[in-house]
Amino acid sequence: MNLKFKNKQITGILTILPKRVVTFEEEMGNYNFPEKKSLRLKKVMGYNTHRVAAEGQCSSDFCIHGLQYLFDNGLLQKDDIDALLFVSQSPDYFMPPTSNLIQGHFNLKHDIICMDINQGCAGFEIGLMQAFMLLEQDAVNKVVLMNADVLSPKVSIHDRNSKPLVGDAASITIVEKTEEEKDIFVSVKMDGTGAKALIIPAGGFRMPCTEETAIEHEDEAGNFRSLNNLVMQGDDVFNFVQREVPPMIHELLENAGKKAEDIDWYMFHQPNKFMLNKLADAIGVPYEKMPSNIVENFGNASGVTVPTCISYNLGEKLEQASYLTCLSGFGVGLTWAAILMEIGPVRFNQIIEF
Amino acid sequence: MKEKIVEILTDLRPEFDFNEDVNFIEEGMLDSFDVVSLVDELESQFNIKINGTDVIAENFSSLDKIEALVKKSGAA
Numbered sequence: 516m517n518l519k520f521k522n523k524q525i526t527g528i529l530t531i532l533p534k535r536v537v538t539f540e541e542e543m544g545n546y547n548f549p550e551k552k553s554l555r556l557k558k559v560m561g562y563n564t565h566r567v568a569a570e571g572q573c574s575s576d577f578c579i580h581g582l583q584y585l586f587d588n589g590l591l592q593k594d595d596i597d598a599l600l601f602v603s604q605s606p607d608y609f610m611p612p613t614s615n616l617i618q619g620h621f622n623l624k625h626d627i628i629c630m631d632i633n634q635g636c637a638g639f640e641i642g643l644m645q646a647f648m649l650l651e652q653d654a655v656n657k658v659v660l661m662n663a664d665v666l667s668p669k670v671s672i673h674d675r676n677s678k679p680l681v682g683d684a685a686s687i688t689i690v691e692k693t694e695e696e697k698d699i700f701v702s703v704k705m706d707g708t709g710a711k712a713l714i715i716p717a718g719g720f721r722m723p724c725t726e727e728t729a730i731e732h733e734d735e736a737g738n739f740r741s742l743n744n745l746v747m748q749g750d751d752v753f754n755f756v757q758r759e760v761p762p763m764i765h766e767l768l769e770n771a772g773k774k775a776e777d778i779d780w781y782m783f784h785q786p787n788k789f790m791l792n793k794l795a796d797a798i799g800v801p802y803e804k805m806p807s808n809i810v811e812n813f814g815n816a817s818g819v820t821v822p823t824c825i826s827y828n829l830g831e832k833l834e835q836a837s838y839l840t841c842l843s844g845f846g847v848g849l850t851w852a853a854i855l856m857e858i859g860p861v862r863f864n865q866i867i868e869f
Numbered sequence: 870m871k872e873k874i875v876e877i878l879t880d881l882r883p884e885f886d887f888n889e890d891v892n893f894i895e896e897g898m899l900d901s902f903d904v905v906s907l908v909d910e911l912e913s914q915f916n917i918k919i920n921g922t923d924v925i926a927e928n929f930s931s932l933d934k935i936e937a938l939v940k941k942s943g944a945a
Contacts, residue, residue, distance in 0.1 A: 552902070552906075556898075556902050556905070556906065557880075558900050558908045558909075560905070561905055622872050645882065673904075735897075735900075736900045736902070737900075750901045750903055750925075750926065753901075753921075753924065754922075754924075754925060757920075757921035757922045757924065758922060761921075789905055789908075789909070790921075792918075793921030793924065794921065796918055796921065797920065797921050797922070865914070
């Protein structure tokens with residue numbers, strides 16, 4: 516589905532990372548594979564270090580820390596927030612919504628819309644789309660979009676498919692109205708028939724966690740995980756991304772009347788370096804315009820990878836300049852989405868630790 | 870070209886004989902991570918680019934299939 520918006524802008528991005536750094540080599544011994552093979556994988560996929568939350572730290576804790584930082588530094592005023600979006604697959608509870616808990620923590624005004632959205636890898640684009648829709652209303656002038664995931668506790672330490680790449684993180688993106696009439700092009704696609712390609716089978720109402728669901732089993736490739744753990748059908752996800760994402764990007768560019776080379780940056784979801792390089796080749800983009808260094812330095816924190824990619828690779832530059840940017844996320848759902856928009860100059864574009 | 874491919878395959882999985890006429894995927898001689906590593910090695914050794922949409926198990930199931938893929942991807 517193609518959507519178009521005007522008079523909306525991103526005015527700030529803050530990425531919040533856990534302090535704890537875990538290296539690939541530290542965890543390599545947990546995998547049921549020879550060291551040489553694991554190290555080869557590390558090189559090709561671009562795995563190195565990832566950030567992991569401390570025991571007991573939840574997604575909302577990172578959001579609260581980030582919001583407090585913005586309030587304390589005068590970068591955001593509490594009363595200006597008209598909507599609080601929390602995009603995550605790791606809420607504090609099934610009920611109530613985590614966004615309401617965060618609103619309550621800061622005692623924000625009651626004239627506010629709090630909304631949880633269950634999305635993963637495309638969560639930044641879906642969250643932005645929702646923010647743009649809310650901003651169409653006269654009563655909504657500023658939306659705070661929080662992307663956050665702490666999924667590392669749900670990944671088996673014996674799963675080489677997922678453990679080396681999973682990261683925990685949160686981001687806060689401020690989205691608001693602007694007088695400038697620049698077009699924002701959005702493309703969103705979904706296919707629930709592939710939903711089981713990325714899933715945590717147990718823990719919901721369909722299959723509650725029991726002693727039996729906690730028992731680890733070996734898969735065909737030699738990974739061990741239980742039904743309580745995240746499972747990713749890596750081949751299926753890779754094939755889906757290579758098949759679906761390049762045509763979506765080409766269509767988005769065509770709708771905008773742009774060529775691939777007109778775009779300053781391609782800030783994409785960060786599953787691994789191999790997949791991103793293949794996407795860059797298919798879209799016809801030099802690797803320098805599509806950074807692939809997030810999984811290597813911080814891990815893949817679902818919908819947080821795109822804002823992390825912007826914060827890490829552009830930093831203060833984005834506080835001075837404006838770039839025509841193509842954003843894209845793809846994965847859980849299956850969902851794949853892309854946005855073409857001008858970003859910057861923003862008020863802040865930073866990374867902090869918690 | 871086939872000799873070079875066998876050399877790369879053997880370096881990846883020294884426990885198997887890749888000259889055998891069997892399906893490498895079905896026999897468990899190559900898993901998905903081997904395929905990714907193989908693509909990386911083939912690209913580097915033959916100076917080619919393999920399309921992402923061609924990185925599917927079927928294309929790595931035999932020596933002939935791998936050779937065809939390498940040729941399709943630009944190797945002389």
